[in-house]
Amino acid sequence: xxxxxxxxxxxxxxxxxxxxxxxxxxxxxxxxxxxxxxxxxxxxxxxxxxxxxxxxxxxxxxxxxxxxxxxxxxxxxxxxxxxxxxxxxxxxxxxxxxxxxxxxxxxxxxxxxxxxxxxxxxxxxxxxxxxxxxxxxxxxxxxxxxxxxxxxxxxxxxxxxxxxxxxxxxxxxxxxxxxxxxxxxxxxxxxxxxxxxxxxxxxxxxxxxxxxxxxxxxxxxxxxxxxxxxxxxxxxxxxxxxxxxxxxxxxxxxxxxxxxxxxxxxxxxxxxxxxxxxxxxxxxxxxxxxxxxxxxxxxxxxxxxxxxxxxxxxxxxxxxxxxxxxxxxxxxxxxxxxx
Amino acid sequence: xxxxxxxxxxxxxxxxxxxxxxxxxxxxxxxxxxxxxxxxxxxxxxxxxxxxxxxxxxxxxxxxxxxxxxxxxxxxxxxxxxxxxxxxxxxxxxxxxxxxxxxxxxxxxxxxxxxxxxxxxxxxxxxxxxxxxxxxxxxxxxxxxxxxxxxxxxxxxxxxxxxxxxxxxxxxxxxxxxxxxxxxxxxxxxxxxxxxxxxxxxxxxxxxxxxxxxxxxxxxxxxxxxxxxxxxxxxxxxxxxxxxxxxxxxxxxxxxxxxxxxxxxxxxxxxxxxxxxxxxxxxxxxxxxxxxxxxxxxxxxxxxxxxxxxxxxxxxxxxxxxxxxxxxxxxxxxxxxxxxxxxxxxxxxxxxxxxxxxxxxxxxxxxxxxxxxxxxxxxxxxxxxxxxxxxxxxxxxxxxxxxxxxxxxxxxxxxxxxxxxxxxxxxxxxxxxxxxxxxxxxxxxxxxxxxxxxxxxxxxxxxxxxxxxxxxxxxxxxxxxxxxxxxxxxxxxxxxxxxxxxxxxxxxxxxxxxxxxxxxxxxxxxxxxxxxxxxxxxxxxxxxx
Numbered sequence: 001x002x003x004x005x006x007x008x009x010x011x012x013x014x015x016x017x018x019x020x021x022x023x024x025x026x027x028x029x030x031x032x033x034x035x036x037x038x039x040x041x042x043x044x045x046x047x048x049x050x051x052x053x054x055x056x057x058x059x060x061x062x063x064x065x066x067x068x069x070x071x072x073x074x075x076x077x078x079x080x081x082x083x084x085x086x087x088x089x090x091x092x093x094x095x096x097x098x099x100x101x102x103x104x105x106x107x108x109x110x111x112x113x114x115x116x117x118x119x120x121x122x123x124x125x126x127x128x129x130x131x132x133x134x135x136x137x138x139x140x141x142x143x144x145x146x147x148x149x150x151x152x153x154x155x156x157x158x159x160x161x162x163x164x165x166x167x168x169x170x171x172x173x174x175x176x177x178x179x180x181x182x183x184x185x186x187x188x189x190x191x192x193x194x195x196x197x198x199x200x201x202x203x204x205x206x207x208x209x210x211x212x213x214x215x216x217x218x219x220x221x222x223x224x225x226x227x228x229x230x231x232x233x234x235x236x237x238x239x240x241x242x243x244x245x246x247x248x249x250x251x252x253x254x255x256x257x258x259x260x261x262x263x264x265x266x267x268x269x270x271x272x273x274x275x276x277x278x279x280x281x282x283x284x285x286x287x288x289x290x291x292x293x294x295x296x297x298x299x300x301x302x303x304x305x306x307x308x309x310x311x312x313x314x315x316x317x318x319x320x321x322x323x324x325x326x327x328x329x330x331x332x333x334x335x336x337x338x339x
Numbered sequence: 340x341x342x343x344x345x346x347x348x349x350x351x352x353x354x355x356x357x358x359x360x361x362x363x364x365x366x367x368x369x370x371x372x373x374x375x376x377x378x379x380x381x382x383x384x385x386x387x388x389x390x391x392x393x394x395x396x397x398x399x400x401x402x403x404x405x406x407x408x409x410x411x412x413x414x415x416x417x418x419x420x421x422x423x424x425x426x427x428x429x430x431x432x433x434x435x436x437x438x439x440x441x442x443x444x445x446x447x448x449x450x451x452x453x454x455x456x457x458x459x460x461x462x463x464x465x466x467x468x469x470x471x472x473x474x475x476x477x478x479x480x481x482x483x484x485x486x487x488x489x490x491x492x493x494x495x496x497x498x499x500x501x502x503x504x505x506x507x508x509x510x511x512x513x514x515x516x517x518x519x520x521x522x523x524x525x526x527x528x529x530x531x532x533x534x535x536x537x538x539x540x541x542x543x544x545x546x547x548x549x550x551x552x553x554x555x556x557x558x559x560x561x562x563x564x565x566x567x568x569x570x571x572x573x574x575x576x577x578x579x580x581x582x583x584x585x586x587x588x589x590x591x592x593x594x595x596x597x598x599x600x601x602x603x604x605x606x607x608x609x610x611x612x613x614x615x616x617x618x619x620x621x622x623x624x625x626x627x628x629x630x631x632x633x634x635x636x637x638x639x640x641x642x643x644x645x646x647x648x649x650x651x652x653x654x655x656x657x658x659x660x661x662x663x664x665x666x667x668x669x670x671x672x673x674x675x676x677x678x679x680x681x682x683x684x685x686x687x688x689x690x691x692x693x694x695x696x697x698x699x700x701x702x703x704x705x706x707x708x709x710x711x712x713x714x715x716x717x718x719x720x721x722x723x724x725x726x727x728x729x730x731x732x733x734x735x736x737x738x739x740x741x742x743x744x745x746x747x748x749x750x751x752x753x754x755x756x757x758x759x760x761x762x763x764x765x766x767x768x769x770x771x772x773x774x775x776x777x778x779x780x781x782x783x784x785x786x787x788x789x790x791x792x793x794x795x796x797x798x799x800x801x802x803x804x805x806x807x808x809x810x811x812x813x814x815x816x817x818x819x820x821x822x823x824x825x826x827x828x829x830x831x832x833x834x835x836x837x838x839x840x841x842x843x844x845x846x847x848x849x850x851x852x853x854x855x856x857x858x859x860x861x862x863x864x865x866x867x868x869x870x871x872x873x874x875x876x877x878x879x880x881x882x883x884x
Contacts, residue, residue, distance in 0.1 A: 032751030035473075047790040049473045056471055081525065084388055102527065108545045164576055172584045179584055180577045182547060185380070185568060281573040286386075286546020290573065299751055 004327060012316050019312040020074070024067050024305060033059050033299045034083040057083060070305060079106075079309075080302040084295070090306035105291060105303060106310065112182065113275040113287035116203065120211040121268070124218050127211070132222025133254060136230060147219065155216035160278050163209045167282075170205065178202050180284035206283045210276065221264060225257035232256075266322060270315040365875045367610055367849040377872035378566040379851065381589035382578045386546060386571045389529030392511050393465050393472045403569060406551055407534035408511035409558055411439050411458065411492070412504060414774055416859040416866070418671050420504050424453070424512060424535070424558060425492075434499035434813045439492045439507070446556040447514050448539045453558065455486035460515035462494075464523055471524045477506035499811045501818060505775035537562040537868050547571060562868035563853065583607060585878075588848040594657040597844040610850075616843040616858035617670065620771035621663050622725060624717075624732065624836040627763050628796045632695065632713065639833040640681070641691035645739045646732055647683040652839045655727045660841040665826035666770065666778060669840065670860045672815070673776040675823035678830050680837060688739050699740055706740040714742035715764035720753045725767045728838055732767070759789045761796065767838070776822040779806045782829070797834040850876035 034057065035050040054060045058069055073080050079091035082105055092104040131151065135144040171179035178184065182202050190198060229235065230253055238248045275289030288307065295303035387400035390407060413423040422428065425439040445453035462484045466475055480503075483495040496503065514533055518526065532540055535558045538551035551567040570587065572578045579596060581587045583604075592601070592613075601607050624646070626633035633639060648662040661669055664678035697706040697713050706713040717733065719725040726747055733743045743765070748757070757763045770781065780786050783806050784798035805825040812818045845863060847854065853870045854863055 030752065031755030033755075047788070049475050050790065052468065053471055053473065102525075102530075103545065112546075164580070167577065167580050168583075172580055175584070179580045179586065180572055180574075181570060183544070185378075185548075188542075282577050284547075284570070284572040284574070284577060286571070290546075297749075297751070 005324065008320055008323065012320065015316060016309070016312060017071075020071075020305065020309050021067060023308045023312075024070065025063065027296075027299075027301060027304050028063055028066075030299065033057075034301070035059070070302075074309070079104075079306040082295075082300055082303050084298040084300040084303075090302050091310070106288075106306060109275075109286055109288045109291045110273060112285060113289070114272055116206055116210060116275070116285070116287065117272040119203065119207045120214070121265070121272070123207060123211040124214045125265070128215055128218035129222055129254075131215070131219040133226055133249065135219065135223040136226030137249065139227065144223075151216040151219050154212040157212070159209050159213060159276075160282055162212070163205065163279065163282050166205050166209070177204055180282070182285060206279060206285060210279060218261070218264075221261060222257065225260055226253060229253045229257045263322075266325075267318065270311065270318045273311060273314060367876065371852065371873035371875065373563065373853065373871050374874060375561070375563045375871065376565050376874060377877045378568060379564050379589065379870070379872065380568045380570065380587045382570050382572045382581060382587045384571070384573050384575070384578070387549070390532040390540070391513065391523065391526075391529045393474055394470070394523065394529070399571075403549055403551070404511060404532070404534075405536075406538040406567060407532055407536050407540065408513070409535045410508050410511050411441075412508040414508060414861060414865075416855070416861045418668070418774055418860050420508060423508075424458075428504075430813050434811075435497070436493060436495045437503060437507075441490045441492065442558065443490065445535065445558045447516075447535050448533050448554045448556050449514075449517075450556060451514065451516050452489075453512070453514070453535050454489040455492040456489070457515045458492045458512050459484055459486040460519070461510060461513045464513065464518070465510060467523075469522075469524070474509075477502065478510065499813055501810050501813050502775040502777040504813075505773060505777075508774070538567055541566070559868070563871035582611065582846060582848075585610065585848070588851055590846050592844045592846050594655075594659045594841075594844065597659060597846070598657040601846065610848060611846050612849050612854075614845045614847060614854070614856060614858060614863050615659070616845065616862040617668055617860060618660070618841045618843050619668070620769045621666065621840040622728060622767065622769045622838045624728075624838060625766045625768060625795045626834060627761065627765065628798070628834055629761065630764060632697075632708075633764070635695050636832060637691045637695040638697075638713075639836075641688040641695070641739070642736065642741070643681040643833045643836045644684045644688040644691070645735050645741070646681075646836055646838070647735055648680055648837075648839060649683070650735075651728050651731055654731055655724050656839060656841050659844060660839040663837045663840045664830055666772065666781075666829070666837075667776060667822070667826070668772050668774075668860065672819050673822050673826075675826045677823075678826060681833070685739055692739065697740075704740060705742045712742060713740065714744075716744045716746055717765045717767060718746050718748065718753070718757055718763045719767040720748055720750050724841070725769070729767050758794050761789070761794055766795075776818065777806070777810055779810060782806060782825075795834055797832075799828065799832060802828055802832075 033054070035053045051060075058066055070080070079089065082088050082090055088102055089104040089107075091106045093101050093107060094104070095101050128151075131147050135147045138144045167179045170177040178201055182199070184190075184198050184202075187195060187198055230249075235248060235253055238252050239245075243252075273288055275285075275287035275292075277289040277293040279285070280287045280290040291303065292307050294300075295307070383399050383402065385397065385399040387395055387403055388397065389395045390400060390404050392401050392404040392408065395401070395404070409424045411423060411425040412420050412428070415421045422442070424441055424445060426442045428437055428439045430437055439455075439458070441453075441455055441458075447453050462478055462481065464470055465472055465478050466481070480496055480500055481494045482497050483493075485493050487493065494503070512535070514535075517533055518528055521528065530543060534554070535556070537554060537557045537559060539554040541550045541552040543549045548568055548570045550569075553562060553565050555561075570581075572581060572587075575593065578587070578590050579592075579600075582590045597613060601611060601613060624642070626639055626642075628634055652658060652660045652662065662680045663669065664680045665674050667673040692706055692713070696708045698708075699706050700710075701707065703712075717729045719729050726745075729745045729747075733745055736743045758766070780792045782793060782797050782802055784793070784800075784803050786793040787796050787798070802825060805821050805828070809818055809821040809825065812821060843862060847863075850872050851870050852873065853866070855866050856863065859865060
């Protein structure tokens with residue numbers, strides 16, 4: 001087992017280097033760099049000064065040399081500083097020689113995106129489970145039809161449109177929820193309880209919108225799992241024993257139906273750090289999606305590479321965890337039989 | 340049990356949503372006396388990267404930095420230069436030296452005196468090769484800068500340089516005592532600036548907002564409004580909803596919101612006042628003068644006649660714009676009043692094309708010469724107004740037998756792949772206008788190398804000469820004549836077709852008073868320090884205690 005683990009860990013390194021090299025090259029294939037996007041078309045900005053900037057950022061050197069610089073910094077886990085946002089550190093806060101702290105870009109954006117994604121995943125599971133079970137119990141009956149229609153409408157409705165409608169209805173027509181942003185203007189002066197309520201109100205529509213699209217997949221998954229399990233012999237046995245229907249459904253059937261769901265949720269963990277650009281722009285949420293999009297538009301290479309690398313590393317770790325779980329469960333994988 | 344818990348949570352949430360403090364609304368149209376205080380909230384689409392304007396560069400940064408830092412000079416409501424930190428300035432007889440006298444007893448927000456040493460320091464900073472600024476060019480022309488005493492700052496140029504005055508209105512003075520021995524490129528000062536203007540930074544929450552409070556030591560006297568809050572809301576639709584919900588006070592509208600949506604909603608017109616000011620730039624159709632057939636002035640003029648500018652203004656801007664005939668802001672002295680835009684005249688256009696040798700020989704509806712059809716590509720970037728203009732232009736060109744295709748590109752690719760190497764036929768683009776009339780970098784024939792701004796390759800020795808003269812002449816009246824002649828030749832040569840200049844369309848909540856309406860040439864924001872919010876109209880704020 002330990003040998004298997006070490007082997008997997010060892011192979012992750014070249015994989016990570018390969019991913020970063022490919023993303024580095026693709027990013028630099030796009031025309032333009034930070035000097036064309038920043039003050040690129042301002043007659044007051046002269047071409048000489050732009051050449052000077054290019055030199056300062058090492059953008060005038062061959063691509064592989066630039067990649068070498070980046071790899072060298074990554075060797076010490078230094079994600080570098082952003083071009084576009086006044087040299088802010090890409091990943092985590094840094095102290096300079098005067099003792100001033102600069103917070104990292106990803107450090108700011110990641111918790112927000114994580115919070116929204118975890119909340120919305122939680123909401124999806126909380127809602128999709130009962131919906132799936134009800135559909136399975138009343139297969140092809142009116143509740144099943146209604147639920148299927150509901151989740152597919154939720155899946156199909158354009159998120160940005162629904163978001164705008166909700167913002168208008170809940171924020172403008174009625175003064176119930178805030179429209180955009182994460183905190184009210186006087187957030188700092190509120191008490192703790194009021195701060196929590198304020199944050200919850202700000203997150204309500206974004207979380208709802210982001211959960212709605214995921215409802216269809218998970219609820220149908222639960223429904224199919226339940227249908228499979230309900231036709232198993234041991235369910236018949238349980239019923240034959242005279243157990244109450246609720247115990248049969250929730251204790252015996254649902255537990256088994258949930259196993260594949262847990263695998264599915266495990267696989268969605270790397271997705272938690274990604275944010276939707278459209279939703280984040282609409283709700284003015286400074287999350288990962290907006291950070292990445294802006295970095296691409298500005299050709300802010302250190303930020304792009306930072307986010308891609310962290311995403312790749314998380315995906316690899318997620319896969320590794322899944323594989324370890326399988327290996328633990330299945331000795332054939334561990335010994336490498338059949339491949 | 341569980342069910343009751345859920346319902347309980349729901350009820351708590353719902354009650355938290357309901358509004359408790361309903362105060363009868365005050366009359367928004369009544370007159371109120373001037374009083375200081377209050378908070379003005381606006382929205383901007385991007386977050387500044389830092390608040391040192393010479394390094395940050397983007398419009399969000401300069402919008403906020405302009406409340407924090409002063410320059411030596413500024414422009415008044417009619418866009419004439421006047422002193423800001425400078426009490427007066429004097430140009431020497433040979434026009435090569437400018438001496439600025441600072442106002443007495445100026446102070447930084449932290450109480451330290453602001454002297455000519457700070458000005459000198461800022462100049463050294465912007466011209467330093469290690470400083471990551473794209474804006475050094477104007478200041479590098481200074482051959483000698485000195486601060487003989489605390490109130491005097493003197494700069495000398497190798498030869499007279501007329502745009503110098505504008506450049507000194509553009510350089511925001513930074514405090515030497517805080518930035519000395521710091522690396523300007525990544526100093527924390529960029530996020531904790533100390534300036535000398537009306538406001539100082541109160542709080543910057545990353546990705547959400549910046550708030551500024553009144554600076555007690557403001558060099559230009561105290562502003563009326565206590566606090567300015569800028570929220571970062573990237574999506575214009577969300578901004579508009581926030582304006583409707585009364586969460587922001589100021590927003591720049593687009594023509595559809597301005598002309599259609601707001602007037603159709605009485606609940607908005609009740610509390611929102613609409614203003615109109617001249618925009619800061621114009622949109623044009625530019626020809627690649629290196630390529631046939633655009634090297635022929637008759638073809639350029641024909642296309643100019645074939646485009647209906649009023650149609651563009653009505654269709655794209657819903658009438659909220661003006662045709663222009665010179666590359667200057669209407670209403671300023673630099674506009675030659677005798678110039679008129681090319682009228683929409685297809686007969687003239689066809690006639691000119693015929694003279695240039697273009698006729699429809701093969702009866703396919705497209706003009707041709709020597710067997711080659713008159714066809715080209717109109718290139719533009721992802722900008723709704725420019726895209727719509729290109730479509731309208733395409734149709735008008737079709738009517739006189741020109742086959743134009745449209746290609747729309749993302750900005751960085753557009754610049755890097757097409758504009759810089761000069762690989763395009765025709766572009767639809769915009770120029771923003773500086774306040775100084777000098778446009779050497781855009782039109783002079785020496786400025787046509789890759790990455791420079793005469794990318795259309797305009798080359799006219801007469802224009803070159805006028806542009807050179809204009810830079811050397813510091814006498815405003817003589818300069819005006821030079822630039823009037825320059826714009827006349829430019830219009831005649833038609834290297835670009837002026838399409839329109841769109842208005843700036845700010846919407847401001849009626850609680851904000853003291854706004855100069857109709858807007859002077861400098862725009863409504865020129866006296867924002869005199870805007871005030873009567874206390875009865877202010878938003879409820881939780882008090883600090």
